[in-house]
Amino acid sequence: MSECRVLLANADVEGIERLPVYEAHGGYRTLRKGLTEMTAADVAKEVLDSGLRGRGGAGFPTGRKWSFLPNDGRPRILVCNADEGEPGTFKDHYLIHRLPHLLLEGMILSAYAIGAGRAFIYLRGEFLQGYELLEAAMAEAHEAGYLGEHILGTDYSLDLCLYRGAGAYICGEETALLDSLEGKRGIPRMKPPFPATAGLYGLPTVVNNVETLAAVVPIVAEGAQWYRTMGTEKSPGTKIYSMSGCLERPGNYEFPMGTPLSELIEAAGGLLPGRRFKAVVPGGASAAYLTGDHIDIAMDYDSLAAAGTMLGSGGVIVLDDSVCIVSFTERAIEFFRHESCGKCSPCREGTLWMSQVLGRLERGEGSEADLDLLLDLTDNIAGRTFCAFGDAAVAMVASSVRMFRDEYLEHFAQQGCPLEKERVG
Amino acid sequence: MTEALRHQCEAIKRAYPDADSALIPILHALQDAYGSITPEAVEDAAQLMNLSPAQVEGVTSFYTLFHRQPHGRFHLQVCDNLSCRLRGSDQLLAHLAERWHLEPGAPSRDGLFSLERVECLAACGYAPAAQINLRYYYRLTPEKADRLLAELEDGKEASGERV
Numbered sequence: 001m002s003e004c005r006v007l008l009a010n011a012d013v014e015g016i017e018r019l020p021v022y023e024a025h026g027g028y029r030t031l032r033k034g035l036t037e038m039t040a041a042d043v044a045k046e047v048l049d050s051g052l053r054g055r056g057g058a059g060f061p062t063g064r065k066w067s068f069l070p071n072d073g074r075p076r077i078l079v080c081n082a083d084e085g086e087p088g089t090f091k092d093h094y095l096i097h098r099l100p101h102l103l104l105e106g107m108i109l110s111a112y113a114i115g116a117g118r119a120f121i122y123l124r125g126e127f128l129q130g131y132e133l134l135e136a137a138m139a140e141a142h143e144a145g146y147l148g149e150h151i152l153g154t155d156y157s158l159d160l161c162l163y164r165g166a167g168a169y170i171c172g173e174e175t176a177l178l179d180s181l182e183g184k185r186g187i188p189r190m191k192p193p194f195p196a197t198a199g200l201y202g203l204p205t206v207v208n209n210v211e212t213l214a215a216v217v218p219i220v221a222e223g224a225q226w227y228r229t230m231g232t233e234k235s236p237g238t239k240i241y242s243m244s245g246c247l248e249r250p251g252n253y254e255f256p257m258g259t260p261l262s263e264l265i266e267a268a269g270g271l272l273p274g275r276r277f278k279a280v281v282p283g284g285a286s287a288a289y290l291t292g293d294h295i296d297i298a299m300d301y302d303s304l305a306a307a308g309t310m311l312g313s314g315g316v317i318v319l320d321d322s323v324c325i326v327s328f329t330e331r332a333i334e335f336f337r338h339e340s341c342g343k344c345s346p347c348r349e350g351t352l353w354m355s356q357v358l359g360r361l362e363r364g365e366g367s368e369a370d371l372d373l374l375l376d377l378t379d380n381i382a383g384r385t386f387c388a389f390g391d392a393a394v395a396m397v398a399s400s401v402r403m404f405r406d407e408y409l410e411h412f413a414q415q416g417c418p419l420e421k422e423r424v425g
Numbered sequence: 426m427t428e429a430l431r432h433q434c435e436a437i438k439r440a441y442p443d444a445d446s447a448l449i450p451i452l453h454a455l456q457d458a459y460g461s462i463t464p465e466a467v468e469d470a471a472q473l474m475n476l477s478p479a480q481v482e483g484v485t486s487f488y489t490l491f492h493r494q495p496h497g498r499f500h501l502q503v504c505d506n507l508s509c510r511l512r513g514s515d516q517l518l519a520h521l522a523e524r525w526h527l528e529p530g531a532p533s534r535d536g537l538f539s540l541e542r543v544e545c546l547a548a549c550g551y552a553p554a555a556q557i558n559l560r561y562y563y564r565l566t567p568e569k570a571d572r573l574l575a576e577l578e579d580g581k582e583a584s585g586e587r588v
Contacts, residue, residue, distance in 0.1 A: 087506045087545040097588045118442060125453075125490040126502075126546055128559035129585055161441060166449050166488030169544065183448030183474070185487040201443050244508035244549035251550045285507060285545075315549065317508055331507055335544055341487075 003267065004230065006218050006238045007211065008254045011098045017133055019140035022101040028146055030221040034109045035154050038220075043113035047216055049224035051236040055091075056081055056172070056209030057286070057313045058388070059235075059301040062216075066114050068196035069204045077205040078111040078119040079181070080213055083165060083172040085124055086284035087335060088315025091240040092210035094252045096123075096130040099214070100137035104160075106213035108146065109220055111158050114206055118159050122177050125166040134162055169339040173387045174207040176341065187341045188387035209313075211240055231257030235300035239314050243268035246275060246320040258300040261290075265318060275320035279403070283312025285332045286392030288399035289325075309395070324419040325404040326411055329396050330358040336393035347390040350381040354397055361408060364416035371401050371408055426469045430458050434473050448474050448484060452491060460495045489543070497533030499577050502556040503565075505542045508549035513566070517553050518542065520567035525574060538574065551588065560585025 005011070015021040022028070034043050048063025069076055080103070084092040095103060103121075111119045123131055138160060141147040149157045163181060170176045171186040178200050180186035199205020215237060219227050228236045235257040241264050244250045248269025255264060261280065271277060279289045282299065288309040290297065297303055304311045319328065337351040354377050360366045378394035385391070401408065410418050426434075433454055438447040451473060455466040462485050471478045485491040503521070505514045521527040521540060533539035548554035551563035555570075560583050562573065577583060 084547040085545055086547075088508055088549050089545075090547045090549050090551075093547040094588055124547070125488065126556060126559060129561060159442075161446075163441075163446065164450065164453065166453065167490035168488050180449065181446055182443070183445040183484065185484055242550060244552060245511045250508075250512075250552070281507075317511075317549070319511070323511065328507065328510075331510060335506060338544060 003254055004238050004256050005254050006230070007095070007099075007102065007214050007240060008252070011094070016098065017100050017137065019101060019137070019144060022099075027101055028105055028144075030217050031105050031108055031146060032152055034220050035112060035152050035156055040113050040115055043109060043220055046220055046224050047110075047113065050219045050227040051224075051234070052212065052215055052219060052227070053235060053301060054209055055211035055215070055239070055313070057086065057284070057310075059311065062208060062212055065196070065208070066110075066206055068194065069114060069206065070197055072204075074204055075118065076114055076116040077200050077203050078107065078114060078116040079174075079177070079200060079205060079207045080107055080119070080121040080210060081172060081174060081177055081207050082121055082127065082130070082210050083124045083169075083177060084127075084210070084313075085169045085172055086286060086313045086315055087332070088242060088244055088281060088284045088317040089313040090242045090244070091252050091314065093127070093130065095210050095214055095240070096127065097133060100130075100133045101141070102214050102217060103134070103210055104137055104141050104147070106216040107160070108141075108151065108158055110206075110208065110213055110216050112156055113216075116206070117157060118161070120161045120163055120181060120200070122171070122181055123162070123164050124171070125164050127164065131162060131164050138162065168341075169335075170341045170387075170389060173389065176387070177207060178205065185341075187343050188389075190386065232298070232300050232302070234302050235311075239299070239311075241299065242313075242315045243318070244315070245318040246272050246323065247318050248272060255299075258298040258303065260296045261299055261316070262295050264299060264316060265295075268318075271318070271320055275322060277318070278321045278323060279319045279325065281315075281317040281319075281396065283310045284315035285317075285335060286310070286388075286395055287312050288395040289403055291403055309399070322419065324362075324417050325400050325407050326358065326362045327417060327420070329400040330355065330362050332396045333358055333393065336389070340389065340393070344385040344390065346381045346384045347393065350377055350390070351393050353377055354393075358397070361411055362417055364411045364414060366408075366412065368409070368412065371405065374398075374401055426465075427458075430454070430469075431473075434469075438473070444474070448476070448481070449488070452481075452485060456491060462491045462493055494532055497535070497537050497539035499538050499557050499574075499583055501527065501538065501540045502543040502546070502559075503529075503540065504544070504546045504548065504552070504554045506545040506549075508545075509552040509554055512552035514553040517555075517565055517567055517570060521570065524567075524571065537578065548588070557583040557585070561588065562586055563588065 175189035176186040378398040527540040
């Protein structure tokens, strides 16, 4: 089955990052339709009816998130979360580099729909090139009357601010992002209150991911019913799957939600020559492993949740039989140890402890009791932290012990990593 | 702080509806001007933002892109996270150590190059990925790294690649 490019339909068009080319391919026609032929409520209803779910990782229905804004007359803010940093995920990077105007068009439509007069794009600090591309795109959009005062001659005005963070994975968590945007250390806030009631500067705020906002354009252009013809009942539409790891042609591939994992792997060129499939991390480093039993699993929110893992941000990391699960898991937990903001003890201390235990297991210095210790640690972190980071940090660890216990045991038997020994010879 | 730098920072403050939001952008500007987050940069930021130096230190220490030591003219950030490791980031780092004497985190020996091992750069499909002065380079094999660094030595700028 071939790709189903909706968001990425024009991603390969030469010069599409410039306004004239984007317009020549239908760009900003949907904004005109939304602002001149539809009320804000019409746009919001279309998004609600489409069943679009947040593409940043949590999968919460976007239209419902918008509906939580209180009607109390306070100014509203839209924030685009472009702090992409989930290991295995690189779709927002691609969207921003290839289709900056699609993101802007989606943001302006979304801001109009929720009645926000002010919007921000929070880019991770490393996205300097993306910052420059968006800065240029915003200047073009302003010049053409798509941004700023009285957009397209209507009563609607939007002030859009571009912002670069400075390097911290946790700022992808929406309340940490808001703190960072207020000039603070990016540490998750206590919820409630949720951003819808008290977000940026205490004002009602919606935070949406890059891919989510981009998806608003085709939804408004073609309608909710059309969008629902793709994907599944509970996960409608298309998804950009970031395919990486042991594949012939890694890259971003857009398919309907619920496409079988095996088809995505095939689209990405299949496995490297002579290698066998071992496992997959289907939703970035925050997701639990799946093994070959699930090679045909439908890649949507509900099917993956039912299998004990998650779609997350759609970062699919494929591992073949040359990869040591213990070493790979140790690298993942090293990431989480490094990125823990330190606010909650279970996460701050637990990630350090898990990385120490996994380190000695990989070196063959651990014991079987360490496996029980690891599971005990994961039980004491999951669900016991302020934000979802704690749950994310334990998913690969807990699933690796459950699914690959033999591989851990082999490390004790051989007093070291069997695959490492094979490699070194 | 020079007048020009002060003007630049004041303009940043005006660009945000709430001036608090200007702290991180101002720190980026000061770091670009001074080469690192120097004690002077902390004092400047505190004065500009009407914060205590301790508050500014708290913010700078939280974010990995703010650094106390000056970098080389070309600062390499090599991703060593999951997907990049699967596609040879360890070989790349070993090669940079051997051929270019670049050790992660070490001060630049010649003022030209410095190296840092970084977490995921969101370029996993183009692994191993790296940035030089925050410009992306994709599928960075040791051979490609050699060509690139030699060009930079010869005076070329790090302009990055298109994804």
